[in-house]
Amino acid sequence: MRLEWLRLHDFRNVRAAELTFAPGLNRITGENGQGKSNLLEAIGLLASGRSFRRATAGQMRRWEQTAFRVSGAVHTQGWQRQLDVEGGSGRQVVRLDGKPVVSVTRMERVLVTVILTPETPQLVRGGPAERRAFLDWVIFGADRRHGIESADYQTALRSRLHLLKQGCRSEPELEVWEWSLARLGARIASRRHRAVGHLMRMLPPILEQLGVDPEQCTMRLSGDLERWFQQDVGMEEVAMQMRTALARGRERDRVTGTTSVGPQRDDLELCLSGHPVARFGSRGQQQRLAFALKLAEAAWLEELLGEPLVMLLDDPVAELDRAGAHGLMTVLSASGRQLFVASREAGEIPWPGRRSLECAVVAGAFQVSMEQAHS
Amino acid sequence: MKGLPSLERVVVVLSRFPGIGPKSARRMAYYLLRRGQEATGELIDALEGMRAQIRSCEQCHNLSEAALCWICADPSRDRGRICVVEEPSDLLAMEKAGLGQGVYHVLGGRLSPLDGVGPDALHLASLEQRLMQGGCLELIVATNPTVEGEATAHFVAHLAQPLVARVTRLAHGLPMGGELEYLDESTLYQAMLGRRVFSLDSCD
Numbered sequence: 001m002r003l004e005w006l007r008l009h010d011f012r013n014v015r016a017a018e019l020t021f022a023p024g025l026n027r028i029t030g031e032n033g034q035g036k037s038n039l040l041e042a043i044g045l046l047a048s049g050r051s052f053r054r055a056t057a058g059q060m061r062r063w064e065q066t067a068f069r070v071s072g073a074v075h076t077q078g079w080q081r082q083l084d085v086e087g088g089s090g091r092q093v094v095r096l097d098g099k100p101v102v103s104v105t106r107m108e109r110v111l112v113t114v115i116l117t118p119e120t121p122q123l124v125r126g127g128p129a130e131r132r133a134f135l136d137w138v139i140f141g142a143d144r145r146h147g148i149e150s151a152d153y154q155t156a157l158r159s160r161l162h163l164l165k166q167g168c169r170s171e172p173e174l175e176v177w178e179w180s181l182a183r184l185g186a187r188i189a190s191r192r193h194r195a196v197g198h199l200m201r202m203l204p205p206i207l208e209q210l211g212v213d214p215e216q217c218t219m220r221l222s223g224d225l226e227r228w229f230q231q232d233v234g235m236e237e238v239a240m241q242m243r244t245a246l247a248r249g250r251e252r253d254r255v256t257g258t259t260s261v262g263p264q265r266d267d268l269e270l271c272l273s274g275h276p277v278a279r280f281g282s283r284g285q286q287q288r289l290a291f292a293l294k295l296a297e298a299a300w301l302e303e304l305l306g307e308p309l310v311m312l313l314d315d316p317v318a319e320l321d322r323a324g325a326h327g328l329m330t331v332l333s334a335s336g337r338q339l340f341v342a343s344r345e346a347g348e349i350p351w352p353g354r355r356s357l358e359c360a361v362v363a364g365a366f367q368v369s370m371e372q373a374h375s
Numbered sequence: 376m377k378g379l380p381s382l383e384r385v386v387v388v389l390s391r392f393p394g395i396g397p398k399s400a401r402r403m404a405y406y407l408l409r410r411g412q413e414a415t416g417e418l419i420d421a422l423e424g425m426r427a428q429i430r431s432c433e434q435c436h437n438l439s440e441a442a443l444c445w446i447c448a449d450p451s452r453d454r455g456r457i458c459v460v461e462e463p464s465d466l467l468a469m470e471k472a473g474l475g476q477g478v479y480h481v482l483g484g485r486l487s488p489l490d491g492v493g494p495d496a497l498h499l500a501s502l503e504q505r506l507m508q509g510g511c512l513e514l515i516v517a518t519n520p521t522v523e524g525e526a527t528a529h530f531v532a533h534l535a536q537p538l539v540a541r542v543t544r545l546a547h548g549l550p551m552g553g554e555l556e557y558l559d560e561s562t563l564y565q566a567m568l569g570r571r572v573f574s575l576d577s578c579d
Contacts, residue, residue, distance in 0.1 A: 145564060152522035159488040159526075166488075172533050173494055176486065176526040184522075 001076035001111060001307055002338040003043060009069040010062040010088070012038035013364035021338070022357035022370070027349060028342040030361035036342035039361065040115070040312045042070045043340060046083045047113040047310070049094045049101075057087035074111045077307065081110045112141075112305060114298040117314040121290040124277055128267035135221075135268060138297050139195045142304055146191055149184050156180040157259055160246075164254040178246040181262060186239035189225035189263045196221045196268065198303075202296035209331040210288045211323055216273045217289070223266035287319045291328060298337070308337045316341065317348055326350045346371075382408070434505070436481040436498045438463045446470075446478055453477045455512035459502065459531055461485050461519060469517065477515070480505065485518060485527040494530065502531070506538040513541040520547055520565075 002023050008014045013035045028036045037053070041060070044052045051060060061068040067088035074081050084095040094101045096110060123130050139146045160177040168174060196219070204214035220226075224245065228238045245261040246253075253259055270277045270289055277289055302309055311332065317325040325348070332339055333353040343349050346358055360367040382404055389400035407415050431437070432444035439445070446452060446466075456477030460466050466479050482497045505511070514535045518524035528544055535542050548566030549558065558566075 144559065155489070155522050156526070159523075162488045163493075168488075168493075170494065172530060173486070175533070176529040177488070179529050180522055180526050 001074055001305075001309060003046075003111065003310060003340075004073045004075050004080065006039075006042065006046075007069075007071040008039075008042055010065040011042055011068040011070055012060060012062065014038060015062065015364065017364075017366050019359065019366060019368060021340075022355065023338055024333070024353050025349075025351055025356035026338070026340045027346050027356055027358045028340060028361060029344065029346050029358060031344060034361045035364045036361050037314050038364070039359070039366075040314055040340055040342055043072070043111075043310070043312055044113055044115055045070055045085050046072045046074075047111040049085065049092070052115050052117070052312075057092050058089070061088035072111070076110055083110060109305065112301060112309040113312050114294055114301070114309060115312045115314070116291055116294055116316050118318050120294060121283070121287040121319070123290040123293060124270060124281070124286040125290075126278075128265075131268040132264075132266055134293065134297075135192050135195055135266075138199070138300070139191050141297075141301055142195075143191065146188070149187060153181065153184040153188060153263075156184060157262070157264060161253065161257060161259065164250060165257065167254075174250065175247075178243050181246060181259075182239040182242040185225060185242050185262045186235050189223065189238065189266070190229060190235055192221055192263060192266060193226055193229045195300075198300045199293065199296045202299040203292060206292045206295045206299070206331060207288075209334075210292055210327045212272070212285070212288055212292065218269075218271045218274075220269050221266055222269050223263060224261050225263055226266065283319055284321060284324060288324060291316070295331065298335075308335060310338045310340070311335075313339065313341045315343055317343065322350075432481075435479045436463075436483055436501070437466055437479060454510055456515065457505070457511050457513075458515040458517050460517050461524065461527070465517065465519075477513075482518075482527065482531075485521075485523045486530060487523045497527075499531070499534065503534055503538070506535055511539050513543060514539045516542065516544040 003021055005018065005020045007019075008017045010016075019039075028039050030036050041051055041053055041055070044050075045060075057068075065088065067086060069084065069086045071082065071084045074083060082095075082097050084093075084098075086093045086095075096108060101108075123134055136146060136150060156177050160174065160181065163170075163174055163177065200219055203217075203219065207214045207217055225238055225242060228241055233241070242261060246259070249260045259265075272281055272285060272289075275281075277286055281289070298309055298311065313332075316328060320328065329350050330352055333351065341349050356371055358369050358371055360369075385404045385407075386397065386400045389395055389403050390397045392400075395403075407418065428440045429438055430440070432439040432447055433442050434447045435444060437444040437446060439447075441448065453476050457480050458466075458469060458474075458477055459480045459482060460469065461482050461484060463481055466481055469479075480498065480502050482499070482502075484492050484497055486492060486494065486497070506514070514531075516528045516531050518528045518531070532542050532544070546569045548562065548569050549555075550562075555563065
């Protein structure tokens with residue numbers, strides 16, 4: 001799939017713009033604060049109906065304007081589809097081919113993007129919650145049930161803790177919530193188990209191209225349920241074991257106010273030469289691994305979609321050395337994906353491909369030029 | 376207070392209704408004013424009648440205008456089959472669908488510790504008593520397919536299992552007249568899990 005054109009109206013610092021893009025690399029260049037990321041944000045908004053910078057509609061509309069509009073045409077599965085997002089005050093409206101889409105979670109996957117930003121390395125540097133959220137997001141892309149069941153699981157977690165804190169001694173009452181937790185927890189953990197399997201399958205060639213020895217890099221999901229799944233125990237059995245563990249952990253959970261067993265404690269552990277990258281890796285290593293994870297996500301999504309997706313990269317080489325930047329762009333140019341890369345100068349982004357488009361941004365206005373390779 | 380405080384009060388009260396916003400509430404209030412004394416009197420009488428008459432069925436906690444509701448009072452009903460629902464509105468939905476050969480038990484809610492609803496807040500003790508009297512051959516648990524509804528179903532099943540031979544629950548799955556391609560994934564998944572053997576002789 002590829003984004004053919006994009007129209008912006010009163011979006012961030014852009015009054016009005018219409019841009020046509022190249023199928024391969026699209027460089028977005030400009031000094032800080034001119035609106036490079038805004039362009040990426042607009043594309044991401046068309047894909048998912050929300051801002052990857054977690055901005056509200058009010059923050060995305062241009063200063064003193066009532067509403068913004070972003071439209072784009074996507075070439076996918078052999079034909080063209082149009083997406084529009086309008087927002088700013090009141091409800092945000094997403095339209096596909098002119099018709100309103102009821103809910104963003106039910107949106108067809110017309111435009112699918114994977115985004116790398118300067119915050120992406122947090123995936124490796126940050127706490128386990130970042131990695132769980134990443135895994136859950138990856139799964140949600142393939143299986144919408146995961147979102148509903150994760151929310152139900154959270155309700156059940158809070159319900160049981162609430163009962164414990166209130167000193168509830170009613171065996172059957174605690175049991176029903178533990179039964180819910182075990183049933184939902186086993187399903188969540190089993191999906192994570194499978195998703196990690198897919199990511200691991202995609203990872204080795206990506207690591208190699210980013211200059212990380214795949215033999216030295218290990219990734220595993222930690223957690224009680226994952227351990228049981230690895231012993232080749234069925235889903236029912238895992239749920240039973242979790243129920244037993246919950247019943248046994250009641251007193252401790254009441255005191256600590258947390259739940260000591262379940263997928264809410266999972267972590268995706270990444271190690272290089274046996275050492276956890278989160279604590280012992282260099283910043284460059286952390287960034288490469290985080291990018292590798294996102295690229296593995298993209299590769300898996302593409303397997304499901306059956307066509308290349310679109311990647312958005314916001315200042316991707318900020319912390320990479322030359323070899324790292326070269327490796328990243330080589331992987332990407334070989335992927336056949338349409339790329340949108342924001343950086344201060346075009347020269348920062350090595351590009352082995354032939355042609356690319358450069359879009360220079362100054363104060364929300366764009367200057368587009370095609371450039372031939374000067375490898 | 377200046378203006379029309381008595382009218383404002385009506386608007387405030389009406390806008391508390393589900394599905395009624397301040398604008399609709401205002402339209403309703405104006406309508407009553409325009410229709411005059413008679414319309415207002417009719418509404419007051421209707422509301423007073425409802426308040427005086429409607430109570431909870433002594434047996435099943437359905438809404439009723441007598442000690443027993445019209446279902447519990449109906450001798451043709453099959454007392455061997457009790458269907459457990461969360462709210463009287465769920466009971467009415469089952470009745471409307473023509474599924475009412477048996478009798479009901481209305482719990483009056485569902486377990487939700489975060490909202491302070493525990494087993495004691497539901498009509499579970501009276502259900503247990505009913506079951507202990509014997510005569511119930513099948514208990515059908517028809518709570519909503521939400522996480523609280525499922526937990527409630529589990530609680531009811533646990534309570535009923537020693538007392539009733541057969542505890543069943545409603546199937547989850549395909550809506551009739553729907554098309555597969557428009558169903559959400561979770562409904563399809565439940566329908567797949569709950570699939571059953573195709574019987575050429577069965578009438579359902």
